[in-house]
Amino acid sequence: MKLMLILTRWQIRQLFWANCLAMCCATWFALMSNSAIVFSRNVSVAFGVLVHCGIMVLILGRSEPRGPGFLYCQGFSRDQLWWSAFAATVCSGVLVCLSFWLIIATGLRVVVQQALGNPWFPMAGTIEAKSTKWFLMEYILLLPPLHYIWVRARLPQRDAGAGWALAAGILAFDAHCYTYADQVTPSSAAILIGVTGLLALVTLIASWQFHRQTEVQA
Amino acid sequence: MSESNSNAIETSKLGRDFGSKKVLQDVSFAIPAGNVCALLGKNGVGKTTLLKLLMGLIQATEGTSCLLGDQDWPRAASTLRRTGCLLDGFEPPKATQIRHLLDLGRATGTEFDESSARKLLKERGLEPRCRWSTLSKGQRRWVLLTLLLCRKCDVLLLDEPADGLDPQSRIELYQLIRQQANDRNVTALIATHVITDIERVADQVCILHDKSILFQADLEDLREQVQVIDFDASPPLTQLPAGVERLHVVNGGSVQWWLRDRTDALESARFENEIRRRKASLEELFIALTGNSQIAGLPPPLVLSNISSGS
Numbered sequence: 001m002k003l004m005l006i007l008t009r010w011q012i013r014q015l016f017w018a019n020c021l022a023m024c025c026a027t028w029f030a031l032m033s034n035s036a037i038v039f040s041r042n043v044s045v046a047f048g049v050l051v052h053c054g055i056m057v058l059i060l061g062r063s064e065p066r067g068p069g070f071l072y073c074q075g076f077s078r079d080q081l082w083w084s085a086f087a088a089t090v091c092s093g094v095l096v097c098l099s100f101w102l103i104i105a106t107g108l109r110v111v112v113q114q115a116l117g118n119p120w121f122p123m124a125g126t127i128e129a130k131s132t133k134w135f136l137m138e139y140i141l142l143l144p145p146l147h148y149i150w151v152r153a154r155l156p157q158r159d160a161g162a163g164w165a166l167a168a169g170i171l172a173f174d175a176h177c178y179t180y181a182d183q184v185t186p187s188s189a190a191i192l193i194g195v196t197g198l199l200a201l202v203t204l205i206a207s208w209q210f211h212r213q214t215e216v217q218a
Numbered sequence: 219m220s221e222s223n224s225n226a227i228e229t230s231k232l233g234r235d236f237g238s239k240k241v242l243q244d245v246s247f248a249i250p251a252g253n254v255c256a257l258l259g260k261n262g263v264g265k266t267t268l269l270k271l272l273m274g275l276i277q278a279t280e281g282t283s284c285l286l287g288d289q290d291w292p293r294a295a296s297t298l299r300r301t302g303c304l305l306d307g308f309e310p311p312k313a314t315q316i317r318h319l320l321d322l323g324r325a326t327g328t329e330f331d332e333s334s335a336r337k338l339l340k341e342r343g344l345e346p347r348c349r350w351s352t353l354s355k356g357q358r359r360w361v362l363l364t365l366l367l368c369r370k371c372d373v374l375l376l377d378e379p380a381d382g383l384d385p386q387s388r389i390e391l392y393q394l395i396r397q398q399a400n401d402r403n404v405t406a407l408i409a410t411h412v413i414t415d416i417e418r419v420a421d422q423v424c425i426l427h428d429k430s431i432l433f434q435a436d437l438e439d440l441r442e443q444v445q446v447i448d449f450d451a452s453p454p455l456t457q458l459p460a461g462v463e464r465l466h467v468v469n470g471g472s473v474q475w476w477l478r479d480r481t482d483a484l485e486s487a488r489f490e491n492e493i494r495r496r497k498a499s500l501e502e503l504f505i506a507l508t509g510n511s512q513i514a515g516l517p518p519p520l521v522l523s524n525i526s527s528g529s
Contacts, residue, residue, distance in 0.1 A: 002325070003325045003326075006321050006322065006324070006325035007322075007325060009321075010318065010321070010322060013313070013314075013318070014311060016313075066307070066308070066309050066310070066311060066312075067310070067311045069308050070308045070309055070310050070311075072275055072308075073273065073275070073303040073304070073305055073308050074303075074322060074326060075298045075299050075300075075301060075302070075303075075326040075328065075369070075371070076295075076298065076325075076326065077294075077295030077298055078292050079295070080295070156276070156277050212292055213277075213292070215275065215276045215277060216270070216275040216276065217275075217276065
């Protein structure tokens with residue numbers, strides 16, 4: 001456990017600037033968005049989460065000897081490295097969501113929007129804070145297919161295109177669910193989210209297993 | 219792999235392709251536990267690839283490699299914990315501080331001697347809060363080596379470990395490696411071009427040439443078997459003296475390699491010029507074995523299998 005904590009901390013350190021940028025964007029959005037922040041109607045949040053996930057995966061999944069490649073020479077197993085990288089990206093997502101939630105839950109958004117003359121505040125209050133859990137879920141659903149891309153690209157069989165194709169398909173399906181989740185019945189929405197979650201789980205397990213077979217080139 | 223119990227490192231017909239390019243082929247060698255082996259070879263001959271294969275960073279396209287009894291790919295977690303690997307270019311990110319690397323050393327789960335690591339670093343003015351980007355090439359190398367040697371691994375796979383180190387640090391490094399081999403039966407495979415350094419500590423030498431192992435021998439045996447005959451090459455030698463079969467030219471001068479069991483032939487050979495006989499250095503041997511220069515029309519350099527047969 002201690003080992004995983006140290007490794008995850010090491011990985012999060014590599015994401016410092018990406019996380020700072022994402023937290024700044026989340027804070028700015030939480031403070032300045034003048035329309036109601038609702039889960040399924042925020043394409044900008046969805047896009048922001050996708051970009052943040054993409055940057056994190058790009059940083060940790062690089063095959064360069066400096067940085068990610070270095071860890072593979074330090075006596076850690078492939079599983080330890082894989083789970084620490086995944087945990088680091090999830091923790092980063094949690095950090096960003098937490099900053100977003102704090103802005104709303106502490107009433108900072110209310111104060112700023114009221115000062116800007118938004119007629120919905122203070123009436124809207126802090127009810128929007130509930131959306132945070134959906135944004136966090138978005139991180140959790142997006143990260144596995146994105147990790148899958150770099151893991152697949154590093155396999156000796158050199159079929160990197162397959163990883164991109166599968167991840168793109170899953171992301172398109174995620175986007176479809178995200179857009180239409182509130183336009184269908186609750187039971188259908190639950191099925192859509194369930195299927196998305198299942199796809200994320202499958203790509204997570206596949207990435208973990210494939211990662212054992214990846215190569216580290218300089 | 220029948221000797222895998224006594225051999226810390228063993229390969230059998232190991233090969234690796236990169237696309238259509240074959241980098242290693244039919245590489246078979248073994249290093250007994252507790253030995254320090256110098257891995258020599260020209261640039262681009264596949265030394266780093268061999269170390270990566272042994273560490274399990276890349277997969278072999280043919281053959282097998284065995285590290286501490288583990289033949290699987292990727293290597294088991296227990297094998298990796300007991301293996302220290304230093305590859306050229308594999309460095310932490312620039313923003314990393316030395317204390318982060320010390321944390322990493324503790325995290326490997328092996329018996330990490332942190333106090334010794336801190337002491338070795340402090341001796342060179344390297345404080346835990348020093349950033350990687352502020353360190354010189356030699357300091358960076360020393361930090362990585364210190365962490366590796368204080369992890370108390372059973373096998374060390376080192377690629378140009380002394381690159382960038384000052385002479386004092388180089389001597390200390392090889393002393394530490396030798397000490398670990400003697401005290402803790404650590405096996406080290408060291409790929410290097412600085413042959414004069416490695417010659418002081420190596421038990422074995424392994425020469426990689428033309429995609430495979432050209433030659434592996436015990437260094438002491440080799441020194442006993444091979445002699446160098448230096449002689450003045452003016453007037454130029456146009457033909458070999460009677461009884462002398464093999465000749466190799468190094469740096470314009472003539473160097474004769476001779477097998478110990480053929481000294482009778484040497485004694486009977488008639489040299490017109492004065493000759494000086496001495497033991498071959500590893501560097502001379504390496505150049506002779508892998509070099510291309512030879513006097514036109516004369517037999518090729520020493521045939522390796524002939525001298526290795528006695529070891």
